[in-house]
Amino acid sequence: MMKIREIDMSNEKVFAAVAIVAGVMMAGGPAVADGDAEQGRKAFRQCAACHSIEKGAHRTGPSLANIWGRKAGTIDGFRRYSKALKGAGVVWDDKTLDQWLANPKSLIPGNRMVFSGMADGAERQDLIAFLKGISDGGAETAGGMQGGMMGQRLPNLKELGPNNQVKSVTHCADTYDVTTQNGETHQFWELNLRLKTDSSENGPPKGAPVLIPGGMRGDRANLVFSSPEEISAIIKEQCKNE
Ligand code: HEC
CATH class of the missing domain: 2.40.50 (OB fold (Dihydrolipoamide Acetyltransferase, E2P))
Structure with missing residues (x-):
């Protein structure tokens, strides 16, 4: 009897501890921090025809190497921004990127990105986690992997x-x-x-x-x-x- 009780007790304690940790994690940051950056790297294939993640390497769209925390339309050396994007006054964070990826036209009407949107919210969170990760100084490694993994490096x-x-x-x-x-x-x-x-x-x-x-x-x-x-x-x- 005692033995079984002890086991029960310890299980309860474990459950309680898990609940507390989970509670702290959820309270500690926005729910959007849940994205999986590795999954996001795969989702980025939908963007790679137009965007690189190598600093300064612009294509149809600007390099997204340091997009996180930046004001829209301010990536150095990109010359083809629309007036709409430059004048939007948007700063790229969890919330604005989520809105942009869900429906670029509704966040910034008149922008020039030909992308109809990503309906899957979880996929958007993964992609945002990826973009955030490479903007924290991880762009070098991510850029290095790009040629092999994504096959998107342009030929010399x-x-x-x-x-x-x-x-x-x-x-x-x-x-x-x-x-x-x-x-x-x-x-x-x-x-x-x-x-x-x-x-x-x-x-x-x-x-x-x-x-x-x-x-x-x-x-x-x-x-x-x-x-x-x-x-x-x-x-x-x-x-x-x-
Ligand atoms: C068909 C090409 C194309 C595709 C595909 C595309 N983009 Fe873009 N993107 C652009 C262009 C062009 C702009 C600049 C738009 C403007 O100036 O109105 C842009 C702008 C952006 C910006 C704002 C950049 C800044 O400096 O403010 C972000 C963020 C962005 N794209 C993310 C993405 C992501 C993430 C994906 C993949 C889900 C994606 N884009 C897919 C062409 C594309």
Whole structure:
């Protein structure tokens, strides 16, 4: 009898202790601190096409390396903020990020982020925990893992080989002839060849554009120059074999 009682007693004590600890934890911080940052890292895949978590590496949207606690629209070096976001007067914290991720349009009407929202509240909390974690100086490690884990690091166009390095480009009527350093000439209908610039440190060398296949069927490609003035300097208007 005594023995059983003792066991009962200790169980009660354990339950009481657990209840107290849980109570303290819940009282100690906002409920939103519950997110799981590791899960959040996975949820970030929905953002990674437009945002990096590497400081200074902007894409369609600004780098989110230090978003936590910042005033909206103030990340250094991002030049494409909407007036709406810059003038919103919002500071990014648990509450505002939750509202933004649930429905960007309703928090800041007229913003330019093309994202319809994340309906799952738990997923939002995980993502917020992740963003908070990398903003506390964890961005370096997170950025380092990004290439391997998320596969989102952009290729360095200076490292491409002779199949992609362009020797010459001619334009005749509706056709571009692009000759690469390996001696091959590729022909494109002019509306299927996209002329782009990449002036970042990952862009092609000066005066040496690169050809990157685009699309599934192989009839489209991107011709990437290091600056806009190179486009007409390098492409020669010339008809061969006529
Ligand atoms: C299609 C591209 C795109 C996707 C996907 C996207 N964003 Fe954005 N995001 C943007 C753009 C562009 C802006 C700037 C909007 C503006 O200036 O109105 C922005 C702005 C933001 C801002 C405010 C930045 C600041 O400096 O105030 C946060 C925070 C943000 N995005 C988080 C996210 C998260 C988290 C996800 C994933 C759930 C996500 N975004 C998905 C393009 C995107």
